[in-house]
Amino acid sequence: MTPSAHSCDAAxxxxxxxxxxxxxxxxxxxxxxAPAGGTQAEARPSRTARRSGRGSGRAWLAVVPLLLFVAVxxxxxxxxxxxxxxxxxxxxxxxxxxxxxNLDESLRGAYLTALWGSVKLSAVCAVIGAVLGLxxxxxxxxxxxxxxxxxxxxxxxxxxxxxxxxLAFAFVATLGNAGVLTTRLGLDRHGWSLYSFWGLALTxxxxxxxxxxxxxxxxxxxxxPSWREAAQSxxxxxxxxxxxxxxxVLMPSLLxxxxxxxxxxxxxxxxxxxxxxxxVPLITLQIADALSGNVLVGQxxxxxxxxxxxxxxxxxxxxxxxxxxxxSTRWLA
Amino acid sequence: MAGLNPTVCAAxxxxxxxxxxxxxVLLVAxxxxxxxxxxxxxxTVDIPNEGLTLDAYTHIFSADGFTSxxxxxxxxxxxxxxxxxxLMVPAEIxxxxxxxxxxxxxxxxxxxxxxxxxxxxxAGIGTVLKWGPxxxxxxxxxxxxxxxxxxxxxxxxxxxxxxxxxPFVHRALDSGLRSIDLRxxxxxxxxxxxxxxxxxxRVVLPNLKSALLGASFLTLALVLxxxxxxxxxxxxxxxxxxxxxxxxxxQLSVAVSLLSxxxxxxxxxxxxxxxxxxxxxxxxxxxxxxAAAADKE
Numbered sequence: 001m002t003p004s005a006h007s008c009d010a011a012x013x014x015x016x017x018x019x020x021x022x023x024x025x026x027x028x029x030x031x032x033x034a035p036a037g038g039t040q041a042e043a044r045p046s047r048t049a050r051r052s053g054r055g056s057g058r059a060w061l062a063v064v065p066l067l068l069f070v071a072v073x074x075x076x077x078x079x080x081x082x083x084x085x086x087x088x089x090x091x092x093x094x095x096x097x098x099x100x101x102n103l104d105e106s107l108r109g110a111y112l113t114a115l116w117g118s119v120k121l122s123a124v125c126a127v128i129g130a131v132l133g134l135x136x137x138x139x140x141x142x143x144x145x146x147x148x149x150x151x152x153x154x155x156x157x158x159x160x161x162x163x164x165x166x167l168a169f170a171f172v173a174t175l176g177n178a179g180v181l182t183t184r185l186g187l188d189r190h191g192w193s194l195y196s197f198w199g200l201a202l203t204x205x206x207x208x209x210x211x212x213x214x215x216x217x218x219x220x221x222x223x224x225p226s227w228r229e230a231a232q233s234x235x236x237x238x239x240x241x242x243x244x245x246x247x248x249v250l251m252p253s254l255l256x257x258x259x260x261x262x263x264x265x266x267x268x269x270x271x272x273x274x275x276x277x278x279x280v281p282l283i284t285l286q287i288a289d290a291l292s293g294n295v296l297v298g299q300x301x302x303x304x305x306x307x308x309x310x311x312x313x314x315x316x317x318x319x320x321x322x323x324x325x326x327x328s329t330r331w332l333a
Numbered sequence: 334m335a336g337l338n339p340t341v342c343a344a345x346x347x348x349x350x351x352x353x354x355x356x357x358v359l360l361v362a363x364x365x366x367x368x369x370x371x372x373x374x375x376x377t378v379d380i381p382n383e384g385l386t387l388d389a390y391t392h393i394f395s396a397d398g399f400t401s402x403x404x405x406x407x408x409x410x411x412x413x414x415x416x417x418x419x420l421m422v423p424a425e426i427x428x429x430x431x432x433x434x435x436x437x438x439x440x441x442x443x444x445x446x447x448x449x450x451x452x453x454x455x456a457g458i459g460t461v462l463k464w465g466p467x468x469x470x471x472x473x474x475x476x477x478x479x480x481x482x483x484x485x486x487x488x489x490x491x492x493x494x495x496x497x498x499x500p501f502v503h504r505a506l507d508s509g510l511r512s513i514d515l516r517x518x519x520x521x522x523x524x525x526x527x528x529x530x531x532x533x534x535r536v537v538l539p540n541l542k543s544a545l546l547g548a549s550f551l552t553l554a555l556v557l558x559x560x561x562x563x564x565x566x567x568x569x570x571x572x573x574x575x576x577x578x579x580x581x582x583x584q585l586s587v588a589v590s591l592l593s594x595x596x597x598x599x600x601x602x603x604x605x606x607x608x609x610x611x612x613x614x615x616x617x618x619x620x621x622x623x624a625a626a627a628d629k630e
Binding site: 059060061062063065066067069070072073074076077078079080081084132135136139140142143148154155157158159161163164165166169170171172173174175178179180181205206209263266267269270273274284287288291292300303304306307308310311314315318 | 354355358359362365366368369370372373375376377379416419420421423424426427428430431432435438439442444445446447448449450451452453454455456457458459460461464492493495496499554558559560561564565572575576579583586587590591593594597598601602
């Protein structure tokens with residue numbers, strides 16, 4: 001994804017140490033929750049550890065505070081979420097029992113609509129963002145102006161972080177009902193509304209396109225000019241070059257970027273909450289509604305089941321993203 | 334000479350076309366990314382029926398709750414930075430120096446927050462916090478539950494933010510440690526008779542300065558902009574205040590958004606400049622892009 005990610009994954013030795021280490025990791029409760037993370041396992045050859053025996057016996061003590069902290073601040077909430085998702089409490093007796101009812105309900109009616117709305121929005125945003133990000137990255141990479149390249153990359157790093165409340169307000173001020181462009185250009189007369197699916201998509205792209213630029217620039221840099229020259233001197237057209245050489249080499253990075261964008265859009269809450277309220281059905285907004293008690297009593301556990309749905313989707317996203325990222329770094333190393 | 338001409342002619346249009354295409358892409362991108370910022374600025378100073386005014390900006394400091402929410406956010410940010418560095422720096426150094434077998438564990442722990450979106454995390458935290466009144470009201474733990482939810486300084490937010498900051502603090506520190514020869518440094522210092530605390534404070538940390546600064550800036554940016562967890566747990570740091578203020582004064586909240594944006598950008602640009610001087614421009618781009626993935630607003 002980025003230069004450093006290159007070197008990070010290039011360092012994967014796949015030695016015996018890495019394998020045992022990964023198993024060790026998978027044995028702990030946190031690790032079990034996310035098998036995807038285990039694939040990121042990276043181990044240095046343990047030669048260095050053996051050379052200086054001193055301290056290695058107590059070194060793990062330095063990691064213990066971190067693990068304890070994560071167990072309390074992350075493991076506990078996660079466990080509570082999973083437990084709650086599979087528990088229903090009888091409002092009369094207060095007795096609780098194990099059930100799949102919450103999960104079942106989280107995949108029905110308004111909740112299913114919201115889940116589907118989130119998936120649809122994220123997919124649309126990811127595809128558009130990936131295409132635009134690729135175009136922009138290619139424009140920058142092939143440019144001969146070094147300053148332009150640096151400027152776009154730095155700006156991308158900044159803009160990719162520009163999510164949340166300020167982004168929502170910038171778009172409301174620009175294209176909202178009383179927004180500057182809306183009133184100046186009379187967009188509302190043409191049926192424009194920012195508080196809609198496409199308004200939200202337009203807003204999300206503001207941080208997704210830069211994210212894509214960051215994700216594919218290393219891959220585009222890895223396309224060697226000599227490949228293109230070889231293709232041209234063998235009489236290939238531009239289209240043939242991209243079809244047979246360029247895109248296949250880029251494909252893992254492109255798909256990895258696409259998946260990353262999907263995950264980002266899927267998990268986004270602040271932008272949507274500050275902007276549309278609940279006029280667009282999204283799973284994050286549904287969870288927030290259920291948590292704030294805006295719905296019937298007893299729906300908290302459905303919110304937890306919805307959260308579990310989200311974790312599953314996000315886990316799938318990472319499970320797809322990490323191997324792709326590794327493959328692309330292997331090819332472009 | 335005559336033989337060369339056809340190639341020159343053939344090459345010229347081929348080079349012209351991509352340039353046109355590139356210009357169009359850059360123009361559209363430039364417009365898309367600049368217009369909302371310019372329009373927001375116009376929105377704050379040009380109020381319908383009143384004309385140009387800077388009221389929105391002059392009223393910021395007197396606005397109700399501005400100072401307290403900003404101070405709360407900064408305090409949370411500083412606390413988060415202290416905790417996350419105190420946890421991560423020893424772990425990263427130990428893993429690199431003498432416990433490489435724990436490395437996969439560290440990787441997994443630091444990628445976990447990417448799998449759990451902040452809305453889901455806060456759903457879990459909310460459930461745990463409800464155990465306080467529901468089950469623990471007769472135990473001493475109950476007081477802890479109350480204490481970490483003090484609206485004046487909600488420690489529970491620090492806990493959540495530390496978890497959310499783990500992925501990119503890990504990336505920043507990892508690439509920082511990668512760029513120095515830690516083992517040689519430590520062994521040299523130890524051979525010269527330095528004590529362990531001395532080695533850490535006077536030898537290792539100064540060499541990690543840019544990575545530490547990078548991690549701190551990103552954490553601060555994350556905390557200043559964080560909305561999801563704070564709003565759903567019912568606290569009022571900066572981002573939540575902006576949204577609440579928008580109800581009564583749209584101009585004001587857009588002006589504050591714009592300012593907070595510029596502040597965040599200044600932080601991140603400073604970080605990029607800092608990394609540019611350091612090891613091959615790695616740290617900022619990596620850390621920033623991972624931050625985006627972790628933040629997922």
